[in-house]
Amino acid sequence: MSKNTVSDRFRKVDVDEYDENKFVDEEEGGENQLGPDEAEVDSLIRQGNLMGALQAVLKSPPINTKNQNVKDRAEGLVLKVLSSFKSTDIEKGVQSLDKNGVDLLMKYIYKGFERPSENSSAVLLQWHEKALSAGGVGCIVRVLTARKTV
Amino acid sequence: MSYHSFLLEPISCHAWNKDRTQIALCPNNHEVHIYKKDGNNWSKIHVLKEHNGQVTGIDWAPESNRIVTCGTDRNAYVWTLKGDVWKPTLVILRINRAARCVKWSPKENKFAVGSGSRLISVCYFEQDNDWWVCKHIKKPIRSTILCLDWHPNNILLAAGSCDFKCRIFSAYIKEVEEKPAPTAWGSKMPFGEVMFESTGTSGWVHGVCFSDSGNRVAWASHDSTVAVAEGGKTAVCASLTSETLPLLCVTFITENSLVAAGHDCYPVLFVYDSNKAAMSFGGKLDVPKQSAQKGMTARERFQNLDKKATTDSKEAVLESVHKNSISQISILNGGKAQCAKFCTTGMDGGMAIWDVKTLESAMKDLKIV
Numbered sequence: 200m201s202k203n204t205v206s207d208r209f210r211k212v213d214v215d216e217y218d219e220n221k222f223v224d225e226e227e228g229g230e231n232q233l234g235p236d237e238a239e240v241d242s243l244i245r246q247g248n249l250m251g252a253l254q255a256v257l258k259s260p261p262i263n264t265k266n267q268n269v270k271d272r273a274e275g276l277v278l279k280v281l282s283s284f285k286s287t288d289i290e291k292g293v294q295s296l297d298k299n300g301v302d303l304l305m306k307y308i309y310k311g312f313e314r315p316s317e318n319s320s321a322v323l324l325q326w327h328e329k330a331l332s333a334g335g336v337g338c339i340v341r342v343l344t345a346r347k348t349v
Numbered sequence: 350m351s352y353h354s355f356l357l358e359p360i361s362c363h364a365w366n367k368d369r370t371q372i373a374l375c376p377n378n379h380e381v382h383i384y385k386k387d388g389n390n391w392s393k394i395h396v397l398k399e400h401n402g403q404v405t406g407i408d409w410a411p412e413s414n415r416i417v418t419c420g421t422d423r424n425a426y427v428w429t430l431k432g433d434v435w436k437p438t439l440v441i442l443r444i445n446r447a448a449r450c451v452k453w454s455p456k457e458n459k460f461a462v463g464s465g466s467r468l469i470s471v472c473y474f475e476q477d478n479d480w481w482v483c484k485h486i487k488k489p490i491r492s493t494i495l496c497l498d499w500h501p502n503n504i505l506l507a508a509g510s511c512d513f514k515c516r517i518f519s520a521y522i523k524e525v526e527e528k529p530a531p532t533a534w535g536s537k538m539p540f541g542e543v544m545f546e547s548t549g550t551s552g553w554v555h556g557v558c559f560s561d562s563g564n565r566v567a568w569a570s571h572d573s574t575v576a577v578a579e580g581g582k583t584a585v586c587a588s589l590t591s592e593t594l595p596l597l598c599v600t601f602i603t604e605n606s607l608v609a610a611g612h613d614c615y616p617v618l619f620v621y622d623s624n625k626a627a628m629s630f631g632g633k634l635d636v637p638k639q640s641a642q643k644g645m646t647a648r649e650r651f652q653n654l655d656k657k658a659t660t661d662s663k664e665a666v667l668e669s670v671h672k673n674s675i676s677q678i679s680i681l682n683g684g685k686a687q688c689a690k691f692c693t694t695g696m697d698g699g700m701a702i703w704d705v706k707t708l709e710s711a712m713k714d715l716k717i718v
Contacts, residue, residue: 220467222491222512298590335592337573344552344572346513 224346234261234273240280249284253292256280257303262347270349277307282322293329301334305342306349350707352670353391355384356698361404362677363694367411369681373397374694375404381418383435399426399437406451406462413457419448425462425472427481440481442470450496456503458525463494469508471520471540486518486541496556496598500563504529504538507566509554515568515576517545533564533580545584550574556598556609556678561686565621569596569609577607577621577628589619589628598678602688602705605718606631610675610693614667616703620718632715634708635669673697 215221235256243252256277261269284292296304308330311323330338342348356376363374371394373383381397381404402422409416416435419425423444426437442448446465453460462470462483467490472483492511499506506520519538521529534544545566547554552572559566567577573595576588596611605623610616618631673696681702683689694700709715 302590336594337590337592340571340573340595341590346551 232259232261232264232269234269235259235276237272237276240276244280244283249280249288250292250295252280252283253295257296257300257307260303260306260349262349273349274307274310278311278316278319278322281307281311281326282318286325289325290329293326293333296333298334301330302338302341303349305330305334305338306345309342310349350670350701350703352699352701354697354699355391358698359673359676359696360694360698360700362407363679363692363700364407364409364416365679365681365692366409367414372700373407373409373416374700375407375418376698377403379403379420379422381407381416395435397428397435397437400424402447405447405449408451408453408460410453410457415453415457417451417453417460419451419462419464421447423447423464425451425460425470427460438481440472440483442472442483443485444468444470446493449493452497452499454499454503454520455501456526459503459520459522461497461499461506461520463497463508463510465493467492467494469494469497469506469518469520471506471522473522473525475524484522484540486520488541489543489546490516495554498557498559498566500532500534500559501561502529502532502563505532505534505544505559505563507557507559507568509557509568511553513551513553513570515547515554515557515566515570515578516543517566518543534584535580545578545580547576547578547586549586550576550588552595555596555611556600558600558607558685560601560604561684562604565601565604567599567601567607567621569599569611571595575599575607575609575619575628579623579626585626587621587626587628589630591617591630593617597674597676598693600678600680600688600691601685602680602683602691603686603717608634608678608688608691610678610695612674613669614671614673614675614695614697615669616675616678616691616693618715618717620716631717632712634703634712634715670701671695671697671699 240256261273308323308327358377361375361377371385379400383395384391385394400420402420404418404420406419416428425440428435428437444464444466448462448464450463459473469486470483472481475482494508494510496509504521507517509515519542521538521540550570552570554568554570556569565579569575574588574590578584578586594612596609599609605621607619608616615635620631621628675693675695678693680688681690692702
């Protein structure tokens with residue numbers, strides 16, 4: 200065999216990066232998005248105001264930012280709020296959200312499914328059931344087709 | 350409302366002739382079949398074989414009685430009826446990917462073809478060479494064009510694309526027509542100019558439709574939304590997220606009402622309020638058969654609980670008329686201003702004809718404004 204067939208590094212080259220017709224999403228400035236306010240949400244949970252905590256944690260979602268830490272922190276915070284709800288209150292929590300809120304909640308739920316921890320999936324599945332009856336399948340379709348997500 | 354099952358395979362696309370006695374459809378293969386209505390039945394009278402790939406779009410020009418078809422073999426053919434036979438004329442589209450949709454312009458002197466080559470071919474007949482010639486609209490399209498619709502002024506063309514945008518282009522061809530008068534979408538209309546580009550919805554745009562006046566355009570997107578934009582100094586967009594699966598086709602039936610259908614297998618009505626620039630859900634347009642309510646025995650309840658973890662007695666049978674996704678909707682009578690009848694075809698190989706008056710009286714609270 201000749202020398203230049205020894206290396207197979209060429210197989211790891213991502214050829215799509217060099218395609219001049221490659222589709223690039225439009226840039227929307229999101230560098231200033233910091234996600235929900237941790238201090239505010241924590242204090243609301245401590246006070247027992249779970250509805251308020253839910254509204255607060257769904258404010259200013261880090262959709263446009265490329266900073267992975269901000270997104271992870273936001274997801275952790277949302278999970279904390281969702282887990283602190285009692286099973287019977289989940290339905291009321293979902294009812295208090297508007298259409299966009301339900302869509303956003305569904306995005307966080309699916310993000311949470313991606314990395315399951317201790318008890319997270321069980322809690323998320325209960326929330327998923329209630330969010331599905333409020334938002335319908337259309338809500339899940341929007342999670343799947345969103346180009347920029349939490 | 351009537352339903353006729355033509356085939357077991359999906360109907361890829363269909364088109365009606367002027368007096369609605371004949372329908373041309375593609376039975377999911379390389380051919381186009383033309384059926385003629387006699388009484389309550391449909392008989393196949395012509396089979397058009399010329400394409401080498403699946404036929405993805407058919408349009409039948411009502412006045413000049415010509416059919417244009419386009420397919421995955423990257424070709425389009427214009428068919429003219431000579432005596433009792435349809436004769437094809439090849440149109441070179443100069444595309445290197447499949448053609449996806451085709452539409453005659455209102456005056457029938459041009460037609461537009463959307464393709465996977467990320468461009469629209471606008472074709473017109475050149476008298477000197479006795480040949481169909483095409484011009485391309487390329488910028489700023491970034492992906493496949495899925496659907497097209499012409500403005501009544503014969504110049505503007507709305508196109509829905511897989512790059513998540515609905516755009517209105519000018520398809521002004523100076524060889525065949527005069528300079529157009531200003532419209533709600535703008536006054537300067539050189540060929541290929543983008544008069545409007547949508548924002549706000551994501552998801553592939555499956556269906557697009559101009560209203561009868563041409564001042565409004567509606568599109569259905571894969572993120573389960575439907576949106577209407579009204580032309581003006583600044584175009585106003587109103588979109589509505591729906592709780593159903595994505596819609597595949599949309600059409601105006603009056604200036605303010607839209608009917609759309611898709612993967613949920615039944616048509617749905619939407620109403621647009623221009624004062625509030627908002628859309629609302631009008632109602633489901635399917636008339637379900639009244640199934641006899643069977644009481645459940647205790648044994649059945651336990652069985653259900655065991656098998657499906659629920660005591661729900663709903664059977665897993667679709668109650669809608671169409672048993673699979675509806676892929677195309679076309680207006681039969683009344684035009685887009687006062688539609689009286691429309692037709693839907695879908696992946697179940699069936700065609701349903703819906704009567705607007707009957708639907709209005711059958712569904713309570715259904716108001717078509």
